[in-house]
Amino acid sequence: MVGLDEVLARHRVVICAGSGGVGKTTTAASIALRAALAGRRTMVMTIDPAKRLANALGVRSFGNMDARVTVDGVADGRLTAMMLDQKGAWDELVERHAPSAEIRDRILANNFYQHLSESFAGSQEYMAIEQLCELQAGGAYDLIVVDTPPTRHALDFLEAPRRIADFLDRRVIKWFVRPYFSASWATMRFVNRTVGFLFKRLEDATGVSALVEVSEFFTSMSGLFEGFEPRVRRVYQLLRSPETAFVLVASPEEQVLDEAEYFCQRVRAMGMALRAVVFNRVHGELASKRRDLRRGDLEVLLSRLVSRPGVVQELADNFDRYEALGRGDTLRLEAFRRQLRKDVAVVQVPNFTEDIHSVDGLRSMHQYLFAA
Amino acid sequence: MTPADTHLFDRRLLIVAGKGGVGKTTIAAALGLVSARLGRRTLITEVDGAGRAAALLGVEPAPFGTARRVRDRLSVMSLEGSAALAEYLGLIMPVKRVLQAVLSSRIYQYFVAAAPGLKELMTIGKIWHEAERVDETTGERAWDVVVLDAPATGHSMQYLGMPHAAHEVFRSGLVGRESRRLVDLLSDPERTAVNLVTTAEEMPVNETVEMYERLRNELGLPLGCLFVNRLHDSHFDVAAIDRLGRQVTRLADERERAVVTEVLSRAREEAGWTAINRTYLERLAREVKMPAVRVPFCFSEEFGLEQVRFIAEAVRAALVAGAEAEKARGRA
Numbered sequence: 021m022v023g024l025d026e027v028l029a030r031h032r033v034v035i036c037a038g039s040g041g042v043g044k045t046t047t048a049a050s051i052a053l054r055a056a057l058a059g060r061r062t063m064v065m066t067i068d069p070a071k072r073l074a075n076a077l078g079v080r081s082f083g084n085m086d087a088r089v090t091v092d093g094v095a096d097g098r099l100t101a102m103m104l105d106q107k108g109a110w111d112e113l114v115e116r117h118a119p120s121a122e123i124r125d126r127i128l129a130n131n132f133y134q135h136l137s138e139s140f141a142g143s144q145e146y147m148a149i150e151q152l153c154e155l156q157a158g159g160a161y162d163l164i165v166v167d168t169p170p171t172r173h174a175l176d177f178l179e180a181p182r183r184i185a186d187f188l189d190r191r192v193i194k195w196f197v198r199p200y201f202s203a204s205w206a207t208m209r210f211v212n213r214t215v216g217f218l219f220k221r222l223e224d225a226t227g228v229s230a231l232v233e234v235s236e237f238f239t240s241m242s243g244l245f246e247g248f249e250p251r252v253r254r255v256y257q258l259l260r261s262p263e264t265a266f267v268l269v270a271s272p273e274e275q276v277l278d279e280a281e282y283f284c285q286r287v288r289a290m291g292m293a294l295r296a297v298v299f300n301r302v303h304g305e306l307a308s309k310r311r312d313l314r315r316g317d318l319e320v321l322l323s324r325l326v327s328r329p330g331v332v333q334e335l336a337d338n339f340d341r342y343e344a345l346g347r348g349d350t351l352r353l354e355a356f357r358r359q360l361r362k363d364v365a366v367v368q369v370p371n372f373t374e375d376i377h378s379v380d381g382l383r384s385m386h387q388y389l390f391a392a
Numbered sequence: 393m394t395p396a397d398t399h400l401f402d403r404r405l406l407i408v409a410g411k412g413g414v415g416k417t418t419i420a421a422a423l424g425l426v427s428a429r430l431g432r433r434t435l436i437t438e439v440d441g442a443g444r445a446a447a448l449l450g451v452e453p454a455p456f457g458t459a460r461r462v463r464d465r466l467s468v469m470s471l472e473g474s475a476a477l478a479e480y481l482g483l484i485m486p487v488k489r490v491l492q493a494v495l496s497s498r499i500y501q502y503f504v505a506a507a508p509g510l511k512e513l514m515t516i517g518k519i520w521h522e523a524e525r526v527d528e529t530t531g532e533r534a535w536d537v538v539v540l541d542a543p544a545t546g547h548s549m550q551y552l553g554m555p556h557a558a559h560e561v562f563r564s565g566l567v568g569r570e571s572r573r574l575v576d577l578l579s580d581p582e583r584t585a586v587n588l589v590t591t592a593e594e595m596p597v598n599e600t601v602e603m604y605e606r607l608r609n610e611l612g613l614p615l616g617c618l619f620v621n622r623l624h625d626s627h628f629d630v631a632a633i634d635r636l637g638r639q640v641t642r643l644a645d646e647r648e649r650a651v652v653t654e655v656l657s658r659a660r661e662e663a664g665w666t667a668i669n670r671t672y673l674e675r676l677a678r679e680v681k682m683p684a685v686r687v688p689f690c691f692s693e694e695f696g697l698e699q700v701r702f703i704a705e706a707v708r709a710a711l712v713a714g715a716e717a718e719k720a721r722g723r724a
Contacts, residue, residue: 041413
């Protein structure tokens with residue numbers, strides 16, 4: 021069976037994906053720490069509104085994409101953490117790609133942009149991937165571990181570059197721009213009833229002055245993303261490269277597993293390589309140890325050590341409850357594993373009774389993540 | 393202020409928000425059950441969900457934007473922005489053939505995918521529509537209470553902030569006017585309450601504190617209750633467990649030793665979670681000024697309707713007081 025160590029050794033980019041709340045950030049940080057301890061120059065990057073990686077690494081500071089932190093306890097410069105501030109992702113994109121200071125300022129000052137930039141499709145996801153491409157091309161790191169943004173759907177991350185390219189597609193932008201900047205608008209209305217209808221409605225809906233503002237925004241944007249399409253192609257090349265491994269992070273809850281199963285199928289369909297699945301927060305199956313031991317027998321056994329019947333009762337009750345959790349987790353995980361290919365590494369991490377927010381905590385995960 | 397003082401079920405729209413994976417859908421489903429028991433015609437809505445609320449309540453999910461009946465006075469509905477927009481266009485565009493031509497055109501599809509905030513706005517708009525809708529046959533409101541199972545924190549803020557943003561951008565037009573109505577509903581404490589769900593652990597609590605501050609300071613939305621989910625509450629004395637652990641060697645049989653060791657380690661685990669939960673309950677009490685509803689951890693092999701009922705009972709006990717409590721017990 022393939023282990024996670026092998027997966028790390030064979031790849032230069034590891035992308036940790038999964039739905040929110042399954043311990044993705046902690047897992048990514050722990051994986052990065054493992055590689056750094058093995059002597060590889062490692063970068064772990066995340067987009068993190070809740071400063072989770074900062075917590076996990078015991079790092080307080082948090083900033084935009086220039087904030088790089090070298091982690092204590094690892095040989096000099098072997099582990100670097102980078103945090104992207106998701107709030108500024110679009111500003112960053114505009115700053116980066118604006119052909120001139122004038123266009124940049126015009127976009128940033130646009131009323132439409134200011135109020136709605138947070139809801140433009142997938143900017144933070146895209147910025148993470150673009151950053152990843154740059155780091156990868158720079159060659160300063162042997163391994164880059166990416167903690168994907170906390171989207172509800174793990175797939176959002178993979179589809180963001182495509183969606184953003186569609187958003188900035190010149191053919192689309194032209195529709196927004198045309199009515200107020202081109203004489204052909206009037207003829208369009210007659211030629212294409214659908215378009216005419218839509219724009220008439222748009223005018224009614226938004227008011228002409230707002231539409232002019234929208235139109236201006238798209239005009240400024242259209243110059244901004246010359247050559248965006250080739251960049252997106254490079255992004256997908258990297259995601260599909262044999263040097264890139266996807267690690268799916270999940271937990272044994274039913275809804276998480278449903279989503280995880282869908283993710284596995286889609287990743288495969290998109291030609292990307294799922295190399296490992298990490299199950300966090302797993303309640304171990306205890307039934308085997310208890311085989312044939314009925315509740316009554318358990319109480320008799322415990323009362324040989326414990327004098328107070330109330331305590332015996334409580335201990336046995338608690339054991340029963342955790343056993344139920346363990347049985348459920350085991351059944352669901354077994355079912356999930358059956359649909360995985362044999363060459364996918366699968367590891368289970370127990371449900372720790374402490375929050376992991378220190379390098380020592382991350383290290384303590386290694387015995388499970390990298391169990392022989 | 394106690395949770396019961398919020399009179400949640402007298403409001404029209406109960407939003408349930410929080411970090412991913414803390415049990416928002418479960419709390420929304422439980423609120424729906426309690427609300428229906430109180431005699432309120434209740435609709436649970438979920439955003440971009442895969443019909444999880446329906447599944448938890450033991451029914452098949454209906455197509456987007458269509459209510460699926462769960463039981464008397466309780467239905468569930470999945471919402472999706474583009475479906476809501478299509479429905480809205482259907483209302484303002486009575487000629488089916490033209491509507492079909494628009495919906496299937498490439499430019500429309502591009503537009504829907506690209507227009508910033510449109511899906512969020514349409515989703516909130518659809519919720520508003522359901523919250524205000526009057527049943528034509530009875531002349532009464534279709535729903536007394538609409539429960540919204542909101543997406544994870546970051547996305548929730550986008551949804552809840554969208555009507556305000558749209559109003560700011562399009563002040564004069566139809567969108568400006570419609571979004572004004574959405575803002576009015578969302579910010580009216582008589583009609584709406586934003587509830588938060590969290591577990592009492594470090595990461596979810598960090599995010600909850602952050603979201604609480606944004607809701608209060610940036611969005612200025614009326615707050616309801618804080619649901620602290622999956623609480624462990626054991627009374628194991630860790631020192632006593634450790635003492636027991638040292639006595640395990642007295643057992644001669646190896647299998648017995650293994651079993652007792654497991655029993656003790658589960659007790660330690662439970663004591664550990666209890667301690668973590670207490671620490672973060674204290675922090676929540678200090679930093680999030682919302683009446684807190686404590687929801688116990690549900691130990692079970694599977695999580696389904698039975699478990700939602702168990703949680704609904706805890707929710708009911710905290711939220712419903714006095715005469716209403718009598719009524720709810722009578723119907724339960």
